[in-house]
Amino acid sequence: MNGTSIYPIHPIHPIPTVNLLLKNISLPLADFSIEVDVELQSQVTAIFGPSGSGKTSLLDLIAGLRRPASAFIQLDSRVLTNTAEETFVPPRLREMGYVPQDLALFPHLSVRQNLLYGQKSESRASPLFSFGHITGVLEIQPLARRRVTDLSGGERQRVALARALLTSPRLLLLDEPLRSLDEALKAKIIPYLHRVRDEFKLPMLYVTHDRQEVLALCDEVLELKRGRITKRTRANARDWPIMNNEP
């Protein structure tokens, strides 16, 4: 893989934000169509909605794993998808870290092999994204030789996170990272997510249906219902109160 990024080289912004344009997105699904037209600028943006509202499909679109009927997707200054001009950057060149709902840790590889799968040459990665640093932040060094099937739920979560980080991404996509964990475990993992947010200063798209996670981690929240964004607001209790008919 060549070493040059498709993005212009620039120093990390002191206040990290993402400049992600999702314009004229249209993707027909089984029951409804995803229709999104939004420009994102916060560091951690939550995509909030009930199951089946199209959240995962939207992430897949952004990552380049699905082709939309129409879309214009641009990250920073690079156009990733433009159906009008038939431009499509393949997922491997989008420099996005994806932590899927089922984690998708490769069962036939060890933890270490999983972690290193997407890592570009160690010499080219900044010290921030080095193997030692990331495994230190997420406290997974002792797990390196183990098989992924031997890990606990929380350990698997952190390994999946680390694997995505080790690709030196420019954007992190997280699909319900705490979904299958109990409350105690969630409470243990959230500090790691804080660390990732603060240490690596990466913009993140955080998909969830849990209000607490949104309030704990995110700056902004987009409510997604049946493929459409029904609300967009700052993610705090005052601007985003619980409505009477919500669970």
Added chain:
Amino acid sequence: MTAEEWQIVWFTAWVSALSTLLILPVGLAAAWLLARRDWPGKSLVQTVVMMPLVMPPVATGLILLKLLGRRGPLGRFLHETLDLDVIFTWRGVLIALGVMSFPLLVLSARIAFEQVNPRFEQIARTLGAGEARVFFTITLPLAWRGILGGMTLAFARALGEFGATIMVAGNIPGRTSTLSLSIFQHVQLGQDAQAYRLLGVSVALAFLAVWTSECLLLRPRR
């Protein structure tokens, strides 16, 4: 067992093994294309690939004979340009075995590929892997059990091939005589003792091949 009989067993075993190895790259490619991609004419290709499995073997053998004979389109080229003969030689046996066992390999490999969770392949792509790397580091390793099973079936099928082989290669002692052809010959001549000996070896080989496959597939998953 006489020296000639061992020669027949050895010949059958190595030519079956070689044919299985030779159809592997094409078979895996075909299986992957059928499992993971959609394209115009896909159903047609799938059907054609399955044909040797459902057609009478002698019919397939006849087609091969006409194609590969010295007067046939392929055979003429081979004979005139490369001075290579296929009919009545071990190459004919090799091709007959390969063609007849190909569908079994593709069928098993296709199922094996389809059972690999595509999510793994997708995530590998987000981690920066190109299609070739995805195939060799993710798809293939996760499908290896089914593929190995397919190879075993293909090998066993090649061991037992008769109809196409006799059409294309005849039963030339010491040159193209396989286990099945020899058993048939011995029965024709009323040489029951020899026939039973070779029958025993056939059964042993086939049993070994399938039992290995069963063990590989039934071993508890990691």
Added chain:
Amino acid sequence: MIKPFLQNLLLAGLVLGAGAARAASIVVFAAASLTDSLQEIAHAYTRQSGETVALNFGSSSSLARQIQEGAPADVFFSADQAQMDSLEKLGLIATATRRNRLSNSLVIVVADDSKLAIASAKDLTQAAVKRIALADPQTVPAGIYSRKYLEKLGLWPALASKVVPTDNVRAALAAVESGNVEAGMVYKTDAAISKNVKIACAVPPGEGPAILYPMAVVKESKEPAAARKFLDYLSSAEAGRVFEKFGFLIPQ
């Protein structure tokens, strides 16, 4: 509506059954080299006598094997004595009906468009002749005759490795026609009916092994009278003319 239909069906069955009882049907196992001549003769016989003849052609050796295993043959027409002898030894032949009917001669054939120069059997040893098709020289009469001839000439050791053994003499002929072998040895009568081969050289009847085609009624035949009647027809001058037309020799 059904009743008349069933009645008609029953009636048809009776008529057919009665019809079958009137004219006999026999099964003849005959050497492959007799294919064309016997088909013509049997056709004429059926026209004259109204009796059907089912013909089963193959190498005399495999046919003899089948009769041994109990195949329902009424007449056996072999290309050599050995096969008939083996059946007679097992008591499967009505010995009284056995008679020698035909002789034949051997030829070396090549494909119509072959450029090879083969004037005698010795020329088969040249390097340009890579493969020679023979009916299985261990078991099939045509192959045995050919081998005996080549052994007599002292050529067998040199040629044995070039031999492609086939199931019967017509398969050897087909192999030569297809161009997949350079030459073959078949009966003169086989070469005559093929349009795609030419005779490179003929084995004079005196030089080659004595070829005799015996025929007989099979003892276990269910239609011995009809079988004998057909055998007599085969021995007739009328049948003889057909055999000679196809190139067979009539032994004196």
